[in-house]
Amino acid sequence: MSVTLDDVHDAAARLKGVAHRTPVLRSRTLDALVGAEVHLKAENLQRVGAFKFRGAYNAVARLSPEQRDRGVASFSSGNHAQALALAAREFGTTAVILMPEDTPASKRAAAEGYGAEIITYDRYTGDRVALGAALAAERGLALIPPYEHPDVIAGQGTAALELLEETGELDVLFVPVGGGGLLAGSATAAKGLFPAIRVVGVEPEEGDDTRRSLAAGERVAVPVPRTIADGQAADIPGELTFSINRRLVDDVVLVSDDEIRDAMRFAFERMRVVMEPSGATPLAALLAGRAGPLPRRVGLIISGGNIDAARFAQLVGGSSVG
Structure with missing residues (x-):
């Protein structure tokens, strides 16, 4: 690619x-x-x-209608979380985001405000890529990572x-x-x-x-x-x-x-x-x-x-x- x-x-x-x-x-x-x-x-x-809104919206826009209807998932320290949550809302679908436990409270609150479900992890011990992939697979969601796409x-x-x-x-x-x-x-x-x-x-x-x-x-x-x-x-x-x-x-x-x-x-x-x-x-x-x-x-x-x-x-x- x-x-x-x-x-x-x-x-x-x-x-x-x-x-x-x-x-x-x-x-x-x-x-x-x-x-x-x-x-x-x-x-x-x-x-x-x-x-981050630019990339998140473009990626959600490029999904098939069937993929979008199932929802999207990602992992993010904050800005991509907010961006993907808003992009999902713009398309009438849902977002589930894996965020570090020490993410600034304002960034988590903003992502939740846009409608995202937040799941936390320890950024110093957890592998966010593996955790995010497992989360998306378990729920049948399209994984849109913060940069590797x-x-x-x-x-x-x-x-x-x-x-x-x-x-x-x-x-x-x-x-x-x-x-x-x-x-x-x-x-x-x-x-x-x-x-x-x-x-x-x-x-x-x-x-x-x-x-x-x-x-x-x-x-x-x-x-x-x-x-x-x-x-x-x-x-x-x-x-x-x-x-x-x-x-x-x-x-x-x-x-x-x-x-x-x-x-x-x-x-x-x-x-x-x-x-x-x-x-x-x-x-x-x-x-x-x-x-x-x-x-x-x-x-x-x-x-x-x-x-x-x-x-x-x-x-x-x-x-x-x-």
Whole structure:
């Protein structure tokens, strides 16, 4: 299996009028700080507060009517859970989601609010892929994983497609990477439109499985990450996502939890934008200089903004950036 630019265009047609065409944000202060023209694709303003709705809806739309009627299942740390629950509701079917016990309460409540049935597991001892597959098989549900699925990847790629349609050719695109679905979809869209563009993934330091895997030329597992970027707490890239990313991604850079906090604080204080930790990693890479000297035109995908007020205050309550 693979994913093509045509698949991303097809997904965009399915999502038209359903997903939000999120704005591309600019900040003169940010441009001056990093010495580049930065364009931020604000997927924190997407339905369910994250890019995940794109892939979930596209995957559910691609099921046969018989499959949809039986319902869908998945496993997720939060944003895909909400996205699949909403997508299922849009199609008049049901969703059952396996979620870590330590998922932020706001993310679980949102998924339940969209109608999902939630089953919890221990992310540090349980194999979510095996548990999710068993759950789907037991109930006869269509399993739609958070990233390891061509229709999910194609849907996620529509965020980069929209960004580049609005900005024209960029020199480099920075994308958060957890399991690799957003990165794979974004790289497919970006390289398909502009072959010379550099695509760079951004991971938390404590969850550098994609960086290690690309360096090794094969998938490498790491201990389950303990990072504030819970949406990027993957321990190994997906097979399909890795097969795409090893062909199309130019580099992966790492950011610390403190750098993520600084980026969240900057976005809030200087841009009045709320980012969840995983969504802030590309901005963190720029502000902390992790990306090295920047070319003139830079794109970032801000993947999500799902964080409750108490958690946000806990993470960013401190001194200002810059």
